[in-house]
Amino acid sequence: MVLSRARREDAVTTIAFPAPDAAVLGRREAIIAGLARLLPAEAVITSEDERRAFETDALTAYRQVPLAVVLPSTTEEVAAVLRFCHAEGVKVVPRGAGTSLAGGAIPQEDAVVLGIAKMNRVLDIDFVNRTARVQAGITNLAISQAVAHEGFFYAPDPSSQLACTIAGNIAMNSGGAHCLKYGVTTNNLLGVTMVLLDGTVVEIGGAHLDAPGYDMLGLVCGSEGQLGVITEATVRILRQAEGARPALMGFDSVETAGACVAAIIGAGIIPVALEFMDRPAIKVCEAFAHAGYPLDVEALLIIEVEGSEAEIEDALKRIVAIAERFSPKALRVSRSEAESAAIWKGRKSAFGAMGRIADYLCMDGTIPTGQLPHVLKRISEICTGYGLGVANIFHAGDGNLHPLVLYDINKPGELEKAEAAGADILKLCVEVGGCLTGEHGVGIEKRDLMRHQYSEVDLVQQMRIRGVFDPAWLLNPAKVFPLDGRVVQ
Amino acid sequence: MVLSRARREDAVTTIAFPAPDAAVLGRREAIIAGLARLLPAEAVITSEDERRAFETDALTAYRQVPLAVVLPSTTEEVAAVLRFCHAEGVKVVPRGAGTSLAGGAIPQEDAVVLGIAKMNRVLDIDFVNRTARVQAGITNLAISQAVAHEGFFYAPDPSSQLACTIAGNIAMNSGGAHCLKYGVTTNNLLGVTMVLLDGTVVEIGGAHLDAPGYDMLGLVCGSEGQLGVITEATVRILRQAEGARPALMGFDSVETAGACVAAIIGAGIIPVALEFMDRPAIKVCEAFAHAGYPLDVEALLIIEVEGSEAEIEDALKRIVAIAERFSPKALRVSRSEAESAAIWKGRKSAFGAMGRIADYLCMDGTIPTGQLPHVLKRISEICTGYGLGVANIFHAGDGNLHPLVLYDINKPGELEKAEAAGADILKLCVEVGGCLTGEHGVGIEKRDLMRHQYSEVDLVQQMRIRGVFDPAWLLNPAKVFPLDGRVVQ
Secondary structure, three states: OOOOOOOOOOOOOOOOOOOOOHHHHHOHHHHHHHHHHHOOHHHEEOOHHHHHOOOOOOOOOOOOOOOEEEOOOOHHHHHHHHHHHHHHOOEEEEEOOOOOOOOOOOOOOOEEEEEOOOOOOEEEEEOOOOEEEEEOOOEHHHHHHHHHHHOEEOOOOOOOOOOOEHHHHHHHOOOOOOHHHHOOHHHOEEEEEEEOOOOOEEEEEOOOOOOOOOOHHHHHOOOOOOOOEEEEEEEEOEEOOOEEEEEEEEEOOHHHHHHHHHHHHHOOOOOOEEEEEEHHHHHHHHHHHOOOOOOOOOEEEEEEEEEOHHHHHHHHHHHHHHHHOOOOOEEEEOOOHHHHHHHHHHHHOHHHHHHHHOEEEEOOEEOOHHHHHHHHHHHHHHHHHOOOEEEEEEEOOOOEEOEEEEEOOOOOOHHHHHHHHHHHHHHHHHHOOOEOOOOOOOOOOOHHHHHHHOOHHHHHHHHHHHHHHOOOOOEOOOOOOOHHHOOOO | OOOOOOOOOOOOOOOOOOOOOHHHHHOHHHHHHHHHHHOOHHHEEOOHHHHHOOOOOOOOOOOOOOOEEEOOOOHHHHHHHHHHHHHHOOEEEEEOOOOOOOOOOOOOOOEEEEEOOOOOOEEEEEOOOOEEEEEOOOEHHHHHHHHHHHOEEOOOOOOOOOOOEHHHHHHHOOOOOOHHHHOOHHHOEEEEEEEOOOOOEEEEEOOOOOOOOOOHHHHHOOOOOOOOEEEEEEEEOEEOOOEEEEEEEEEOOHHHHHHHHHHHHHOOOOOOEEEEEEHHHHHHHHHHHOOOOOOOOOEEEEEEEEEOHHHHHHHHHHHHHHHHOOOOOEEEEOOOHHHHHHHHHHHHOHHHHHHHHOEEEEOOEEOOHHHHHHHHHHHHHHHHHOOOEEEEEEEOOOOEEOEEEEEOOOOOOHHHHHHHHHHHHHHHHHHOOOEOOOOOOOOOOOHHHHHHHOOHHHHHHHHHHHHHHOOOOOEOOOOOOOHHHOOOO
């Protein structure tokens, strides 16, 4: 889970929110009374103190206290809330655990936050067909825990997996360190129960390979809570590998490390994870986690392979042979469970460790793997140009970058500089043939950058699809699309 | 490629086509003259004899001669044709190689067939980033051939891969025997250039991991030519495995073979292919290909694993250990290239071999793997009930069934019985938690079964999405959705 140090109460959000609907604010008491008729008393949160707990998500530099918060316990309750808000013209911001790094769950003043975290039960596990059906408020890790006794797991593993919900994972099409081998959420999702804005409950997909007609499940996955509210999900569960083992490799330049990544992937080897850290990141993580990382290198790769003992030995041998062509300054294959755990502890605590020493914006761009060395050099130049530091920690195998742009929220103007540097980095990703996001989604963070990725025609098509589900733009309305571009059908 | 014996010229199509638009038929000469102004002379086909070559696809029991056929060579020519047809209100049926088994490319009398087979060039290959950009009329196999010299291949492998185009693969989200490990088309597609009905050219996706906003690429993949015409595609290419080796296993009942499949998949082993043939299929394939299949068994499994020699040995050892629990009557691991080639030749010629001895409808349902034994028993009962034979050849590992319902097109009433049996089989797939299609798509074949899979709400949502791209329903209009259900926005 990302813990940012940012706590400046008067932080200026440079990302604009639309002006709240005065008519809705004026009817606040009536709206709350209406919601109270639909749900048990404890499921409707109205006091300012309690609402404040929902004012932001993991993009903590931005915050707005919502009109009200509802925490339904069933699909029927979700449907009742949506039907009511639809009839009343009230905006709804769906929320899982509020761990979005892109501001996907940030409320608006005139919106009801619809949190589904109470709906956290496992409904059915089918080991023969390798599927699990869950309520959508369950945490990502709880799915793996529910199937671990039979040796299974749920593959996508965001850093926030202890806290984040499968509903949020579906909304943002979340990934994780092990997605290089197993794919992201959309590759592991089989079906959902979704409530449309008018309260209609639909089933999309199911516990089978494909579905006839258009790929509605694919469309819903990554739609950031704008097409409906997901209340149940059927996911693929996988057999745990017999074993897994990481290797550590240190290089004296980020370019060499990047070239080594490209060579490994170009050779057709798909490790289960291939993580990259630059010198600032290595230093902070080693100080925090005592992972045994080499401190005299400019770039560190963590490469994990899995399978039977024979498969692991074979894959590591091939990987080491490739790495040696790039003259690594350090090269170590883990030889024990404890050593493997320490190596991963360093990586997994990276964002938290960095948050102790600096505020940061965690960017999430994607690039063709072959562009790694060039892009890392440019990221460094961009941040230096703004007088800011940067640490790079990312999923190198699939070209998914997470530059952490470092700033001090208490220095006036630094947040704005960090935002500008972050935007430049994302534009660079698009320029080299990549894109604005890998696994965090658009949210409010990248909303105004969408025109750098898409033509007006492209954006209009997407917005018209949104209109099919939500003609009045009441669901998570200020996200994903530039505010001035709204198309009404 | 599927070759059906069916040649009865007066075959009654029990699947209705809508009545042709008399106004369009009346303007035929003017429409042809308009198309001739946009394209070189040889790219506009108007004579009845030449148009007849496009009257059907691989679902050969159904045929209609189109108004005209155009064969553009560039994205600009495709755009010009679509712009013209849009302005004139003329229907367009996009066509790759015409190998659809679901009637996805069958024309209509008042429609222009837009064939993209001339656009068959490789545009760019990037081995470091493992991507290839191609024109969409290239054949599936030609992509693999273009990258084979560097040891790469394109993974999805429909039986028709020698003939079928990547555009058709994208339209139907095609699969193949090796998709158990590598996924179907949607899992291997990175981007497309698509022409909208009004002639606008859009770029969707690209050579990167993900794209921000809605998953438009996922939506387009499998949309059966109804959202636009794809003219270029960027696909993932993969490194060929060092080696691959199949094993053959014969069992004395289909139930036991089905249970063995469930046990292998349930143990978390993912072979690169896991194919199933029942006794009628084994007999026909062995007679045709001399593959060395055992003839005294009720069901045969072909299981292929790949990787380094160590990985292959390890995986086969685990698979054989599981199989032995089910007392196989035959169990043989291939020990030579020649033996492997013979085993696959038998399987890959199955549809052609069957077509020499009977007419058949090749169904394409998907079920949860654990339901295999039950479903196979019911398929046999259903076909017996109609007095028809059935042969089962399918991708068992991912629950993708291909029952071949055998009939004689020259016996009046048999085609209708085969259609009824086929429909019963697909409804059975839905009943057990599966779905109407795995990799062939809906086309006209399953159009009228869509209500067995979907509620009216589900279908209306899909049709409204169609309306965003094609409000007048001019693109491949009589496919995918029940004819009486059309929703106008």
